[in-house]
Amino acid sequence: MAGKTRSREITARDTHQSIEARGALLLDVRSDEEWRLAHIPGALHVPLSQLDARLPEVAPDRKRPVVTYCAVGARSLRALPTLDELGYEDAVSMSGGIVAWQELGYPVESESGLDAEKRDRYSRHLLIPEIGEQGQAKLLETSILLIGAGGLGSPSALYLAAAGVGRIGIVDDDVVDSSNLQRQVLHSTAGLGELKARSARAALEALNPDVDVVTYEERLTSENVDRILGEGWDLIVDGADNFPTRYLLNDASVWHDIPVIHGSIYRFEGQVTVFKPHEGPCYRCLFPQPPPPELAPSCAEGGVLGVLPGVIGSLQATEALKLTLGIGEPAIGRLLLFDALAARLDEVQVRRDPDCPVCGANPTITGYIDYAEFCSPGVSRPAGAPTGQSPAPPQPDAAESTAPSGAVSPNTVPYGAALPTTTRESQGKAR
């Protein structure tokens, strides 16, 4: 086509058609840096200053139509005289450049696989050398499981979703109650009475459609823990509110070899640490025994400053992102103690216990302990439960050693009592 006398520019839309219909060569004349950030798939890249030297070699067919492009259309127009001199017979410039191309919704790609939308959304991450495109791409491929979508789970989930963690799992069987809304910022007044897992999913999907939210509308138990943990999670954020779940999760995470970012809160104080199986201590190394129930009040009984889980849950999310990206010093073997009233952050060392019943050299706990069975002796196992389990009956003798004055109330029985004796014969599956 003898195009020398007609307009030397075509629109992005015509360019798109020209590639399809005429097999036009798309030539990106921008810098290497611009090319890396985003370019049109299938385009050839030769920076403007190198056209003379390199173009004939990489694009020998002078008869093939060529469309040059740059950012907004200026440099690509300036490239045309050079192409003419080199003998390219049908060269035009795309007006408006890659900006106009993207405005029409046509695809672009980058070296990391992040599209323009993602590069824009995560631009403040991309600017940090420790994260960059590679780190962001890694976050988008990471799966993090949250135990609980309450006080701690709310800020964790929101920040992890905002950060572009590709897959977030939520285990929670509770419903949104008005007394939750003072601190559980995932949920809203409109969601009262809704399952927290569903309310959380709606909030996270609205925040970031890049995130695949997986919900488990159930409480973590010895029955479901292997199934749930077995679904490909890289990390677990523990926002549970009770000791049976925390010990169950600990044992399962050691056997499934998944790091747990632990957080707990009470009134004005919170704790954060990372349990990385076999590299650092586990929860049982730190607390071999839970306190008696009268010293283990929940938020409902003891109260909690609404913002406190915001602080602790955000610290958990921070540790989760650090572990994913492999940057910084994760809080493995260190328990951080936050005191909101004193505005103080203390740190104590947590060492692996060589005699730990779960992660020690000679573990004595090799199957799941269903502490729930012992909380209420009157409650029997649900119908249809596997018969492979043989929970021992409550052991008043053992309970006496931990419960004050030998009182065997339902709540004092579970913790110390049957700890080493009641195991589940499913360890092969667990590991």
Place this chain on the structure above:
Amino acid sequence: MTTVRIPPTLRTDTGGESSIPAEGATVRELLDDLTGRFPALRERIYPEGELVRFVNVYVEGEDVRTKQGLETTVSDGSTVILLPAMAGGSRGRFTL
């Protein structure tokens, strides 16, 4: 003089005090002094002069169980932290 940090769940036994000065060259002497003044605390975490298993004691950030236990020395001016596990998180119940 050593400062002993009292966790929130044990403050009912210390009249609400969160930080209490105590004397002692070892953890045992320190706990003797402290719990001598707060009998309810003694009954709860230090009955018959032995530390219950559910409370960790840290001297300058180190768990005394990884050192010399109750005989771990405490230097003047140091901070000792008493710490039981806290369950609190998302839900309002600690039993199933």
